[in-house]
Amino acid sequence: KQEVTQIPAALSVPEGENLVLNCSFTDSAIYNLQWFRQDPGKGLTSLLLIQSSQREQTSGRLNASLDKSSGRSTLYIAASQPGDSATYLCAVCFDSGGGADGLTFGKGTHLIIQP
Amino acid sequence: DAGVIQSPRHEVTEMGQEVTLRCKPISGHNSLFWYRQTMMRGLELLIYFNNNVPIDDSGMPEDRFSAKMPNASFSTLKIQPSEPRDSAVYFCASSFTGGIMEAFFGQGTRLTVV
Numbered sequence: 001k002q003e004v005t006q007i008p009a010a011l012s013v014p015e016g017e018n019l020v021l022n023c024s025f026t027d028s029a030i031y032n033l034q035w036f037r038q039d040p041g042k043g044l045t046s047l048l049l050i051q052s053s054q055r056e057q058t059s060g061r062l063n064a065s066l067d068k069s070s071g072r073s074t075l076y077i078a079a080s081q082p083g084d085s086a087t088y089l090c091a092v093c094f095d096s097g098g099g100a101d102g103l104t105f106g107k108g109t110h111l112i113i114q115p
Numbered sequence: 116d117a118g119v120i121q122s123p124r125h126e127v128t129e130m131g132q133e134v135t136l137r138c139k140p141i142s143g144h145n146s147l148f149w150y151r152q153t154m155m156r157g158l159e160l161l162i163y164f165n166n167n168v169p170i171d172d173s174g175m176p177e178d179r180f181s182a183k184m185p186n187a188s189f190s191t192l193k194i195q196p197s198e199p200r201d202s203a204v205y206f207c208a209s210s211f212t213g214g215i216m217e218a219f220f221g222q223g224t225r226l227t228v229v
Binding site for chain 1: 160217219
């Protein structure tokens, strides 16, 4: 069964710190990997998408990397701010051989940035 | 584009009643997905359509759940009869399979079955 795991489940850091969120997946046959942000009671906001052929993507203070061979991705947040507090979800679009599947999600990392 | 639009945003119903959730995907997208989010299980894929055709419904929990996509701009997820354990947030998402397949999500429908 294809699975996505996120570590840590929760993280609390002071404002201004750089931090890394981790995501691992069980199958290297993927189409892409997406990182989402979810605020309490809200929907999912797409942050970054890394295609299977790419190694990393950057958007502002966010940088996501992908290592397919080891089944890992990281989301790096630079100079964290209280507004970054949210749950961050890693999702993988696996290639089942018959085409792209829907997204398989990790359980998320609940991030709190202390002012 | 207004993004993926789901209705209703909130639904409270009594056990045994029929519930219908609605989704309008982003115009031009040809894949549509229904997900369910609970505290215990996180986000789970229920079913997805490609070009209005159901491709994989292995995530649909029981026969009480059914989904349709009569055209490219509308989909429904129906639960009949509803049970308290169906209480969750249901998300619809869409993407375009000819591109990078980035998925865009609606705001969700929070379903409470009492």
